[in-house]
Amino acid sequence: MPSSKQVGQESAANKKIGGVPTIHYFDFQSRGRGQVVRLLWEDAGIAYTDVRYSFDEYPQYKKSKIEDMNPTATIPVVELNGKILTQSYAILRHFARQLGAYDGETxxxxxxxxxxxxxxxxxxxxxxxxxxxxxxxxxxxxxxxxxxxxxxxxxxxxxxxxxxxxxxxxxxxxxxxxxxxxxxxxxxxxxxxxxxxxxxxxxxxxxxxxxxxxxxxxxxxxxxxxxxxx
CATH class of the missing domain: 1.20.1050.10 (Glutathione S-transferase Yfyf (Class Pi); Chain A, domain 2)
Structure with a gap:
């Protein structure tokens, strides 16, 4: 079974993005495309639910769950308010715009x-x-x-x-x-x-x-x- 952990307490940053997001990603140390999404949330003080899959169990969930959320069956996948967000760098830009930070001004x-x-x-x-x-x-x-x-x-x-x-x-x-x-x-x-x-x-x-x-x-x-x- 994948692990699930609640990280942090809801903050003003959570209000800006509209709630507490859930990220689905590998349980692979602190590395990879999904980790940089976590890093932005950590820096911004965003509370989130962290769902991690081992490499061994991922193929099973890839077919039964991830593919339902993302047709390309790749992670990270983020859930927030019924919306499914995919593609890590697009996810980063999305949250940057919602926060009004992390994206430059000019x-x-x-x-x-x-x-x-x-x-x-x-x-x-x-x-x-x-x-x-x-x-x-x-x-x-x-x-x-x-x-x-x-x-x-x-x-x-x-x-x-x-x-x-x-x-x-x-x-x-x-x-x-x-x-x-x-x-x-x-x-x-x-x-x-x-x-x-x-x-x-x-x-x-x-x-x-x-x-x-x-x-x-x-x-x-x-x-x-x-x-x-x-």
Whole structure:
């Protein structure tokens, strides 16, 4: 049976989004596309119901439950007030708009957050292919030296060459966006945020963003809680 846990207490942020959402996702440490949705909710102080599926039990529920909610039978899936929300980055943008935060204010800020998010989407696709390959012992080391290194260089260059990014620690400056959480999550999943940021020593601007995300009060509390699974 999947586990279900109520996280947090209803807050003003819950009122803004219209209730307490339920997320369906894997019980896979604190990683993946579904985890970044949780991360936004944690940062915003949103209470939510966390339903987690083990990899072994997921195929059964994929056919009997998830497919009924989402025709593509993929997770995360979010339920809220009878609505079904799918596609993790669309979910993030949706809640950002409802909260009136995490999305930038000007069109330039919104564009830059969206553009950086899309770059991470390309990065994550290649990461997943390499990490879950039957030949992971070969494909993932090749990914680390190839695609991952290229994306790290690109992110470092983008963050240092943009006037918006240069005005603060985050992608659009002093205000965090959903895209910062997306970028943080891929770095976390690639084990770049751990071990004293050793994997980011050549990318100081990116490390600065990671530090700023982890330094936020609610995220810091989350990382120190039993909800954070490494």
């Amino acid at each position: 069109e330039d800020e919104k564009y830059w957050a969206d553009a950086m998010c899309d770059i991470v989407l390309d990065w994550r696709t290649l990461f997943i292919q390499a990490f879950f390959s039957p030949d992971k012992d070969k494909t993932y080391p090749a990914h680390e030296k190839g695609d991952r290194a290229n994306f790290l260089k690109a992110m470092q260059q983008h963050l240092t060459s943009s006037d918006l990014s240069n005005s603060g620690p985050f992608i659009i400056g002093k205000k965090i966006t959903y895209a910062d959480l997306v970028l943080y999550q891929i770095c976390h999943d690639e084990n770049l945020t751990q071990n004293g940021r050793a994997g980011l020593k050549d990318y100081p601007r990116l490390a600065k963003l990671i530090d700023a995300v982890e330094g936020r009060d609610n995220i810091k509390k989350f990382l120190q809680s039993d909800r954070y699974l490494g």
